[in-house]
Amino acid sequence: MILADLIQIATDLIGWHELLFLIIGLAIGIIVGALPGVGPLLGVIMAIPFTFYTDPVTAMALLIGIYQGGSYGGAVAATMIGIPGTPMAAATMLDARPMALAGRASEAVTLSTIGSTVGGVVSAIVLIAVAPQLATIALRFGPAETAAFALLGLTTLGALSGSSPLKGWAMGFLGLFIATIGLDPVSGVQRFTFGSTYFDAGITLVPLLVGLFSISEVLMQVEKPIQATDSGSSAAASAKAFSSLVKRPINYLRSSLTGVFVGIVPGIGGVTASFLSYRMAMSFRKKDDADFGEGNPDGVVASETANSAVTGGALIPMMSLSIPGDPIVAVLMGGLMLQGIQPGPQLFLQNADVAQGIFLIFLLGAILLLPLGLVFIRGVVRILQLPQWGIMAGVLMISLVGTYAVARQINDLWLLIFFGLLGYFLRKANYPLAPLVIGFVLGPIFETNFRRTVLISQGELLPYILSRPITLSVLICVIGVLFVPLLRAAFARQSRLGE
Amino acid sequence: MANPRGEFAITLVFIGLVLVGLYLTSRIDLAFSSDLETFSGPRAYPGLILSIMLLFFAGSAAIQLRNLFRRTAGSSEYQEFIGARALWSLALFIALLGFVLLFEEVGYILTMVPLLTVVALLCGAANKTKALIVAICLTTACLIIFRYGLATVLPEGLFGIDAVI
Numbered sequence: 223m224i225l226a227d228l229i230q231i232a233t234d235l236i237g238w239h240e241l242l243f244l245i246i247g248l249a250i251g252i253i254v255g256a257l258p259g260v261g262p263l264l265g266v267i268m269a270i271p272f273t274f275y276t277d278p279v280t281a282m283a284l285l286i287g288i289y290q291g292g293s294y295g296g297a298v299a300a301t302m303i304g305i306p307g308t309p310m311a312a313a314t315m316l317d318a319r320p321m322a323l324a325g326r327a328s329e330a331v332t333l334s335t336i337g338s339t340v341g342g343v344v345s346a347i348v349l350i351a352v353a354p355q356l357a358t359i360a361l362r363f364g365p366a367e368t369a370a371f372a373l374l375g376l377t378t379l380g381a382l383s384g385s386s387p388l389k390g391w392a393m394g395f396l397g398l399f400i401a402t403i404g405l406d407p408v409s410g411v412q413r414f415t416f417g418s419t420y421f422d423a424g425i426t427l428v429p430l431l432v433g434l435f436s437i438s439e440v441l442m443q444v445e446k447p448i449q450a451t452d453s454g455s456s457a458a459a460s461a462k463a464f465s466s467l468v469k470r471p472i473n474y475l476r477s478s479l480t481g482v483f484v485g486i487v488p489g490i491g492g493v494t495a496s497f498l499s500y501r502m503a504m505s506f507r508k509k510d511d512a513d514f515g516e517g518n519p520d521g522v523v524a525s526e527t528a529n530s531a532v533t534g535g536a537l538i539p540m541m542s543l544s545i546p547g548d549p550i551v552a553v554l555m556g557g558l559m560l561q562g563i564q565p566g567p568q569l570f571l572q573n574a575d576v577a578q579g580i581f582l583i584f585l586l587g588a589i590l591l592l593p594l595g596l597v598f599i600r601g602v603v604r605i606l607q608l609p610q611w612g613i614m615a616g617v618l619m620i621s622l623v624g625t626y627a628v629a630r631q632i633n634d635l636w637l638l639i640f641f642g643l644l645g646y647f648l649r650k651a652n653y654p655l656a657p658l659v660i661g662f663v664l665g666p667i668f669e670t671n672f673r674r675t676v677l678i679s680q681g682e683l684l685p686y687i688l689s690r691p692i693t694l695s696v697l698i699c700v701i702g703v704l705f706v707p708l709l710r711a712a713f714a715r716q717s718r719l720g721e
Numbered sequence: 722m723a724n725p726r727g728e729f730a731i732t733l734v735f736i737g738l739v740l741v742g743l744y745l746t747s748r749i750d751l752a753f754s755s756d757l758e759t760f761s762g763p764r765a766y767p768g769l770i771l772s773i774m775l776l777f778f779a780g781s782a783a784i785q786l787r788n789l790f791r792r793t794a795g796s797s798e799y800q801e802f803i804g805a806r807a808l809w810s811l812a813l814f815i816a817l818l819g820f821v822l823l824f825e826e827v828g829y830i831l832t833m834v835p836l837l838t839v840v841a842l843l844c845g846a847a848n849k850t851k852a853l854i855v856a857i858c859l860t861t862a863c864l865i866i867f868r869y870g871l872a873t874v875l876p877e878g879l880f881g882i883d884a885v886i
Binding site for chain 2: 272275386388389391392395396398399402406408409411412413414437440441442443444445446609610611612614615616618619620622623626627630632635636639642643646647648650651652653669672673
């Protein structure tokens with residue numbers, strides 16, 4: 223009876239249309255995730271223009287499908303050709319590739335598929351349980367709290383910058399600045415528009431994203447094409463891999479929870495989750511197991527389960543607090559905003575059907591990944607054998623046509639090329655692009671709420687903040703996130719000097 | 722590892738652009754707001770963002786300058802900033818400019834096929850005929866998806882009815 227009720231609710235929320243887009247998204251995600259140099263971020267970006275033709279839930283079905291499929295697809299390339307399709311799959315490759323070379327490719331890929339499914343399902347359950355509760359609390363927030371949380375989201379900029387936080391911060395602020403182009407949200411005055419009405423609505427997300435990531439990628443590939451390697455062996459489902467689910471359930475559960483937790487914390491991401499989970503699996507290694515790095519199935523499971531679990535975890539702050547924890551989630555957030563839906567606590571109040579639809583789609587996506595992943599392996603291996611020039615030609619075509627088709631404005635294509643050139647030079651100078659996207663997406667939220675707070679406080683900002691405990695707590699967290707790494711580095715330097 | 726000279730040059734360009742941005746910020750119409758000092762006017766927020774951005778770029782430039790003096794810029798560990806194939810990127814960029822310039826006038830098919838052929842050749846396609854065939858197939862597939870799948874008519878240009886009339 224309960225099952226029947228659940229099925230009824232599910233069919234009310236999503237129909238065959240949404241399901242079809244989810245499957246298409248998963249298939250695209252697996253392919254782009256497997257293709258080195260493309261990846262799920264570029265896949266989601268290239269799909270954004272197509273979401274203009276659909277309703278919000280269908281749009282999210284396509285984008286979430288690519289996100290989930292892409293997180294898994296990287297493992298296929300890592301196993302079959304020894305190139306991690308995504309950075310997240312680097313930890314997977316440590317054991318999956320030796321397994322493939324030892325003639326256990328099918329077992330490695332099946333383990334990755336099962337791990338991705340388990341990680342996705344666990345993270346979906348946590349997402350469904352936690353996000354609405356967090357949003358209920360967030361509903362009490364005013365502009366000051368929203369601005370403070372946006373500021374907390376912006377603290378991820380340094381974390382997404384690799385070895386050079388200064389560059390990441392510079393890029394984040396560049397994103398914040400680009401978001402100010404257009405009409406001032408408070409006074410309606412034109413800013414940096416050069417008198418053109420085209421810029422009045424501000425820089426749109428699609429030319430910015432596609433230009434920065436897709437066009438610049440093609441320009442880079444022209445200079446340094448990726449060399450194809452050996453094709454590897456074909457893969458088929460392995461019963462041995464499935465048995466690991468029964469024999470080693472703790473590894474799956476531990477890796478899932480690690481991934482979810484890392485996903486919730488903004489700015490850490492799937493790569494950290496994969497390696498952290500891999501490291502944890504190493505410490506729980508049994509004596510008679512194979513060494514890690516030499517084809518240990520637990521290593522494949524730990525890495526893949528964790529990086530898939532990150533996806534659901536990362537959606538929690540995005541949906542309930544409008545904080546995008548990683549670049550792909552920032553693009554998903556942008557995709558929702560393009561549909562006229564504001565992520566954050568209001569999502570659960572004003573568009574509860576969309577929020578529930580996203581939950582269901584996410585859960586279904588995680589479950590469908592198992593059969594689809596196993597079915598598509600052969601096809602993906604074939605696609606991996608395609609020449610890189612054909613893939614790049616396809617990427618460029620979809621980028622150009624998709625961007626133009628959104629509004630049929632030639633100015634969008636000029637903007638696309640401008641951002642493509644900008645992205646090219648930024649990549650050449652090792653400036654990270656992800657913080658720019660986070661800054662651009664969070665910019666309008668932060669500016670509007672920050673300036674509202676200033677207006678409400680009537681110029682007495684500090685006393686006003688001190689009178690709001692949530693804002694104060696979040697700002698203390700912001701200060702902590704910003705300064706703790708600096709203090710730690712300073713202490714480490716002191717102790718080194720002392721020694 | 723990126724080329725430190727190239728990195729430094731790009732950072733300097735960005736510093737210049739931020740300064741231009743600060744000048745443009747000072748030209749924003751204040752409209753009815755005279756409350757610049759309280760951070761609620763239209764100039765205050767972009768000015769704040771640009772000022773902080775300038776600090777980060779200046780910090781990056783200082784680090785890059787230090788690296789320039791510490792290491793030999795011509796060292797083999799660095800990538801060539803303007804390598805032998807950089808001209809190929811320039812060629813692709815010019816092809817993209819030509820594409821956008823002609824896209825609506827000449828039409829989707831007549832601009833996309835040459836562009837994709839050029840991209841394929843620049844990305845390493847050894848066989849010109851193969852590159853052309855792939856370009857035609859991709860262009861046609863995309864046209865079908867957009868016209869019949871998404872009901873979006875791409876610019877017909879010279880093939881369009883308007884042009885014939």
